[in-house]
Amino acid sequence: MTAVVVTYNRRDLLAVALTALGAQTRPPDRVVVVDNASADGTAAMVAERFPGADLLTLPRNMGGAGGFGAGMARALGGGADLLWLMDDDTDPEPAALEELLAARDAATTAEDGPPALVAGRVVWTDGRAHPMNTPRPKPRATAAETRVAQAAGCVPIRSASFVSVLVDAALVRERGLPVADYFLWNDDFEFTTRLLRGRRGLLCPRSVAVHRTKEFGGADADPGDRFYYEVRNKIWLFTGSPGLAPAERVLYAGSTLRRWSRTFAGSSDRSVLRRAMARGIKDGLTGRPRPTAALLRDVGVEIPP
Numbered sequence: 001m002t003a004v005v006v007t008y009n010r011r012d013l014l015a016v017a018l019t020a021l022g023a024q025t026r027p028p029d030r031v032v033v034v035d036n037a038s039a040d041g042t043a044a045m046v047a048e049r050f051p052g053a054d055l056l057t058l059p060r061n062m063g064g065a066g067g068f069g070a071g072m073a074r075a076l077g078g079g080a081d082l083l084w085l086m087d088d089d090t091d092p093e094p095a096a097l098e099e100l101l102a103a104r105d106a107a108t109t110a111e112d113g114p115p116a117l118v119a120g121r122v123v124w125t126d127g128r129a130h131p132m133n134t135p136r137p138k139p140r141a142t143a144a145e146t147r148v149a150q151a152a153g154c155v156p157i158r159s160a161s162f163v164s165v166l167v168d169a170a171l172v173r174e175r176g177l178p179v180a181d182y183f184l185w186n187d188d189f190e191f192t193t194r195l196l197r198g199r200r201g202l203l204c205p206r207s208v209a210v211h212r213t214k215e216f217g218g219a220d221a222d223p224g225d226r227f228y229y230e231v232r233n234k235i236w237l238f239t240g241s242p243g244l245a246p247a248e249r250v251l252y253a254g255s256t257l258r259r260w261s262r263t264f265a266g267s268s269d270r271s272v273l274r275r276a277m278a279r280g281i282k283d284g285l286t287g288r289p290r291p292t293a294a295l296l297r298d299v300g301v302e303i304p305p
Contacts, residue, residue, distance in 0.1 A: 001101070002080035002169075003028040006067035006162075007088035008036040011045050013212055014088040018050045026098040028084055030054060034071040036061045054078075058299045063183035068162060068191075069292055070301045072177050076169060077304040083167045090163050092209040096120055099207035100166040106152035107202055116199035117167045117192060119160035120207035130211045133161040135203045139251070145200055154202035158248075162188040164209035171195055177303065179236075180296060181289035185226070186233040193243030223263070227273050230260075231280025236289055 003021055007014045014033070021031055031050075035042050035057045046055050056074050058067070068085060075083055084097060100118045108114040122133035138145070141156040149156045178191040192201070223230060234256055238249050260277075267273050293303050 001028050001082040001084060001097075002030040002032060002075040002078065003084040003086070003097075004032045004034065004068065004071035004075055005086055005088055005090075006034045006036065006064055006071055007038065007042055008061060008067070009038045009040045009042070010088045011038070011040045011042045014042060015045060015049060016091050016212070017086065017088055018046070018053065020090075020092050020094075022050075023094050024092070024097045025095050026101060028097065030075070030078065030080070032056060032071045032074050034058065034067045034074075036063070036067050056301070058301075060299065062180060062295070062299060063187075064162065065178050065182040065184060065187035066180035066292075066295060066299075068187070069177040069180045070296055070299065072172060073296060073301050073303045076173060077302075080169045083169050083172065085162045085165050085167060086209070087163055087211075089212040090209050091212055092120070092164055092207075096164060096207045096209055097166075099204055100164075103152045103154050103202060103204040103207070104166060107148050107154060107200070109148060112200060114168060115202050116171050116195045117160060117165055118154070118202045118204050118207075119157060119166075120164035120209050121203065121205045122161070122163050122209055122211050125210060125212055130163075130213070132213065133163045133211055135160045135201075137203075138201070148200075149202055152202065152204075153206060154204050157201045157203045158196060159189050159192045160201065160203075161192075163211050164207065165192070167195065171199070177292050177296075179241075179289045180292040182233045182236070183229060185229040186237055190233070190237050190241050190243055193248075194241060195243075197243055197245070223276075224269070224272055225276050227263070227276035228280045228283075231277050232284040235281065235284025239284075240288060 031053045033053045119135045122130045124130045135157040136159045138156040138158040178187045
């Protein structure tokens with residue numbers, strides 16, 4: 001079982017995350033740290049304080065999408081059977097991994113095997129459930145899925161975030177890495193819906209991680225110019241990803257439009273959002289994501305066969 005942590009210029013938060021990994025009641029067998037070309041001494045800190053970690057320092061910032069792609073490729077090349085994924089501002093409680101593994105075992109069936117992924121419950125620093133990282137419940141889960149999930153103390157889900165999620169490595173080899181060209185936003189949604197299409201996913205409330213974001217809020221918080229990635233990537237997702245069935249595309253597109261309207265309503269500078277949206281629509285409709293294998297090869301990372 002390999003933990004994959006992606007970081008960019010957040011040395012102190014990363015140190016908290018790596019300390020928490022070392023304090024797990026069931027520690028990961030290996031920890032891969034992907035440094036997205038940080039300029040704050042991150043690499044030196046990891047080498048000095050966490051010499052057991054496998055540090056992969058990229059020559060340029062690949063964003064969360066490229067960082068997780070690179071880290072997963074590194075882990076898969078090392079023969080990982082399970083991947084525990086998290087951002088550098090994730091602080092898992094001591095039993096977080098043990099509970100994820102126990103839920104996975106409890107939900108493994110003779111007919112379907114193990115679930116594709118098991119996500120933990122994510123809270124903010126004051127203990128409130130973090131809306132940015134709340135997995136989407138699976139619509140119309142079958143009675144059998146619900147029964148197996150409840151027996152494991154879990155809930156069926158349709159997607160998850162890259163904040164303490166345990167993923168089946170064999171399925172990643174089969175269905176592919178995150179789309180690196182997303183850079184940031186929606187990369188985790190696209191990746192997990194792709195893994196979960198036709199497969200089972202679970203939310204395990206007993207596994208808890210603190211997401212140490214600067215502010216408490218959801219995906220409709222004012223993103224400023226980064227709204228470009230939200231728009232472009234959503235267009236790429238709805239028009240090209242195999243993760244969503246046609247009916248789901250309609251459902252999630254409607255949900256996206258409602259969230260965008262709330263984002264505009266709460267923005268302090270809507271002109272920035274309008275410009276970002278215009279660029280996102282243009283690039284989303286006129287371009288497609290570049291191949292992940294080629295982008296990773298450019299930074300010296302090969303995807304294992």
